[in-house]
Amino acid sequence: xxxxxxxxxxxxxxxxxxxxxxxxxxxxxxxxxxxxxxxxxxxxxxxxxxxxxxxxxxxxxxxxxxxxxxxxxxxxxxxxxxxxxxxxxxxxxxxxxxxxxxxxxxxxxxxxxxxxxxxxxxxxxxxxxxxxxxxxxxxxxxxxxxxxxxxxxxxxxxxxxxxxxxxxxxxxxxxxxxxxxxxxxxxxxxxxxxxxxxxxxxxxxxxxxxxxxxxxxxxxxxxxxxxxxxxxxxxxxxxxxxxxxxxxxxxxxxxxxxxxxxxxxxxxxxxxxxxxxxxxxxxxxxxxxxxxxxxxxxxxxxxxxxxxxxxxxxxxxxxxxxxxxxxxxxxxxxxxxxxxxxxxxxxxxxxxxxxxxxxxxxxxxxxxxxxxxxxxxxxxxxxxxxxxxxxxxxxxxxxxxxxxxxxxxxxxxxxxxxxxxxxxxxxxxxxxxxxxx
Amino acid sequence: xxxxxxxxxxxxxxxxxxxxxxxxxxxxxxxxxxxxxxxxxxxxxxxxxxxxxxxxxxxxxxxxxxxxxxxxxxxxxxxxxxxxxxxxxxxxxxxxxxxxxxxxxxxxxxxxxxxxxxxxxxxxxxxxxxxxxxxxxxxxxxxxxxxxxxxxxxxxxxxxxxxxxxxxxxxxxxxxxxxxxxxxxxxxxxxxxxxxxxxxxxxxxxxxxxxxxxxxxxxxxxxxxxxxxxxxxxxxxxxxxxxxxxxxxxxxxxxxxxxxxxxxxxxxxxxxxx
Numbered sequence: 191x192x193x194x195x196x197x198x199x200x201x202x203x204x205x206x207x208x209x210x211x212x213x214x215x216x217x218x219x220x221x222x223x224x225x226x227x228x229x230x231x232x233x234x235x236x237x238x239x240x241x242x243x244x245x246x247x248x249x250x251x252x253x254x255x256x257x258x259x260x261x262x263x264x265x266x267x268x269x270x271x272x273x274x275x276x277x278x279x280x281x282x283x284x285x286x287x288x289x290x291x292x293x294x295x296x297x298x299x300x301x302x303x304x305x306x307x308x309x310x311x312x313x314x315x316x317x318x319x320x321x322x323x324x325x326x327x328x329x330x331x332x333x334x335x336x337x338x339x340x341x342x343x344x345x346x347x348x349x350x351x352x353x354x355x356x357x358x359x360x361x362x363x364x365x366x367x368x369x370x371x372x373x374x375x376x377x378x379x380x381x382x383x384x385x386x387x388x389x390x391x392x393x394x395x396x397x398x399x400x401x402x403x404x405x406x407x408x409x410x411x412x413x414x415x416x417x418x419x420x421x422x423x424x425x426x427x428x429x430x431x432x433x434x435x436x437x438x439x440x441x442x443x444x445x446x447x448x449x450x451x452x453x454x455x456x457x458x459x460x461x462x463x464x465x466x467x468x469x470x471x472x473x474x475x476x477x478x479x480x481x482x483x484x485x486x487x488x489x490x491x492x493x494x495x496x497x498x499x500x501x502x503x504x505x506x507x508x509x510x511x512x513x514x515x516x517x518x519x520x521x522x523x524x525x526x527x528x529x530x531x532x533x534x535x536x537x538x539x540x541x542x543x544x545x546x547x548x549x550x551x552x553x554x555x556x557x558x559x560x561x562x563x564x565x566x567x568x569x570x571x572x573x574x575x576x577x578x579x580x581x582x583x584x585x586x587x588x589x590x591x592x593x594x595x596x597x598x599x600x601x602x603x604x605x606x607x608x609x610x611x612x613x614x615x616x617x618x619x620x621x622x623x624x625x626x627x
Numbered sequence: 628x629x630x631x632x633x634x635x636x637x638x639x640x641x642x643x644x645x646x647x648x649x650x651x652x653x654x655x656x657x658x659x660x661x662x663x664x665x666x667x668x669x670x671x672x673x674x675x676x677x678x679x680x681x682x683x684x685x686x687x688x689x690x691x692x693x694x695x696x697x698x699x700x701x702x703x704x705x706x707x708x709x710x711x712x713x714x715x716x717x718x719x720x721x722x723x724x725x726x727x728x729x730x731x732x733x734x735x736x737x738x739x740x741x742x743x744x745x746x747x748x749x750x751x752x753x754x755x756x757x758x759x760x761x762x763x764x765x766x767x768x769x770x771x772x773x774x775x776x777x778x779x780x781x782x783x784x785x786x787x788x789x790x791x792x793x794x795x796x797x798x799x800x801x802x803x804x805x806x807x808x809x810x811x812x813x814x815x816x817x818x819x820x821x822x823x824x825x826x827x828x829x830x831x832x833x834x835x836x837x838x839x840x841x842x843x844x845x846x847x848x849x850x851x852x853x854x855x856x857x858x859x860x861x862x863x864x865x866x867x868x869x870x871x872x873x874x875x876x877x878x879x880x881x882x883x884x885x886x887x888x889x890x891x892x893x894x895x896x897x898x899x900x901x
Binding site for chain 1: 700702705707730731732733734737738739740742744745746747756757760761807810811814
């Protein structure tokens, strides 16, 4: 016995050199497998970094916007000729004349040549008059006064300042003339033309001018749809899941329902869009482009996911908890609502929020129900025309202007921000409600 | 062990010397058959369970003793494939009758499970849950009284009285099981069913629970399923031996362990199989 261990002779099969060779092979296989896994993770990370880098480098400039500080005289005779503050007069007034006048005064050397004046006026965004009007709408005391305000510069000026339009391009092929460049440099030297943080992109709606376009309206549309989706999909989905999991008899019919729910979760989303178009718009006559229809379609789309997640969460609650409640004489419903559901809550909430995050990023079904619309104003309610964040991104991505290319990426960043917030919320809810048993 | 045996023997002798039976029948089964789908799990079981006594069900795994226990408060209802036939009576009332509300039945026939299963809530909430759903108490004071009484009844009061609001799942295994017993007696049941209550406990915790069972029998009728024959001998007055879905023999515990009538019982208690 001691001899055998001393000279380590191959006494049994576990001491043979053959066995040592096999052992090494096993370890090698394991090492290789780890290397594959690590490689897969690095490839995935590389793609993610590339994606984020592309989006951020494209989109970051869109969060800065060139603006011009001008002293605008709010002409009382034009804005409020009667002196009564009539809202129609205020809305109708020609603010473009006032801001252009202010610009010309600032540039000082424009002259009276029509072409030169038009070139000067193009330095300002065509939405500058709207900004002027908004100031009056917010503060009536401005009427008849001279105020210093920041007005949005034209998209081409913005592109020039951000370096997208090169000075070296011949003038006849450049979107900015030499004279305009001279004015821009003069305004910069006076500290009247600056890149400022872009609030427009968060607050405004669709616009043909990139400098006046924003995702605010689309975000509100998305928010309304999500609210409708939560209000409908969560109770319906959870109730359906509870019934199927806890009350329904296990027979062929319920098996069929289960298979169908699982299949519905895999149905392409555009099919739900066609369904929404046929049922909600053509049959029930709900308006096109309305958040209510979008919310209903997204509800249909999220239901299978929520039902599956809820059933899984209910199944994961140990049966001993059910037994304990039933053994005390709780009715089935009491056992479920007092004990099983609270324990399943983290899973249900996580599943629901992930389904909603998915719904938030959904584009295809919304195209089918007319959410791909040019919506400038905020929707007043769920029946008003609206659009959604991903649809807005889709629409901007079709436009050629430099400013829209940047805004497309910026809007993607905003959408990703929303998704991150929702996922963080899911994790927070899960840890908050998690109980051990 | 020797001690327990002599004790039960003297008890049995005492019982047989008095002519008129001093016990009442609390629950009874006549011709009880249970099927799980195609499997015939219990075959024509006839048994009487005496009031204020401890009845132990013993037998090898899969013999049907737990199945029969779960018939007594209709916990088998939760299993779809399970079909129960025959007569099962609680105080001469058929518990499988349509007029019986299973919620009320389970309040009268409480249950303690193999694995301690406190709700993941505070100790206090664990106890008051039953009384609350049955509307047995109104107001905080009454509930407080029930909590103290139940925890004292389960011999747990002194250990947890300062931390009633701590989680019930934070207790040790033995304490959790006693908490489950306290939770069961908080509803003031008439019968308590225990399904291998000590199988997950260490010997000291087991001793605690066994003492408790002995005390509880003055107030409640107790049916206990156990794998442990010594435990059956220590805590029970009556023992029923199940084998392959058949109730082989049911008698005073002393008789079962000293003088079984059936060969199979003899074989099991002497450890030849099981």
